[in-house]
Amino acid sequence: MTEYTADKYSIERVDNPMGVITAQDKFRKGYKGSIFSNEKSILRFLFHWNIYPSQRIEMAKKVIKLKLR
Numbered sequence: 796m797t798e799y800t801a802d803k804y805s806i807e808r809v810d811n812p813m814g815v816i817t818a819q820d821k822f823r824k825g826y827k828g829s830i831f832s833n834e835k836s837i838l839r840f841l842f843h844w845n846i847y848p849s850q851r852i853e854m855a856k857k858v859i860k861l862k863l864r
Contacts, residue, residue: 798845806854812862815855819848 806815826832834847 799850802846802851803854806851807858809858812855812858816852819851819855823848 806812809815823832830836830838834849
């Protein structure tokens with residue numbers, strides 16, 4: 796839960812939330828072919844310590860929506 800909280804905190808305070816989305820897409824491409832590339836993989840769930848790129852992207856999208864209001 797600490798990793799999630801830290802990411803949420805930083806994404807809410809970043810100047811460019813679209814940059815978060817771009818960076819996470821680049822990380823996904825870098826993981827292609829790895830056992831951790833599938834976010835639904837049991838190996839990723841058991842052995843990878845950080846949250847999924849898709850979770851960070853969703854956080855950034857929420858921040859963008861809030862800033863557009």
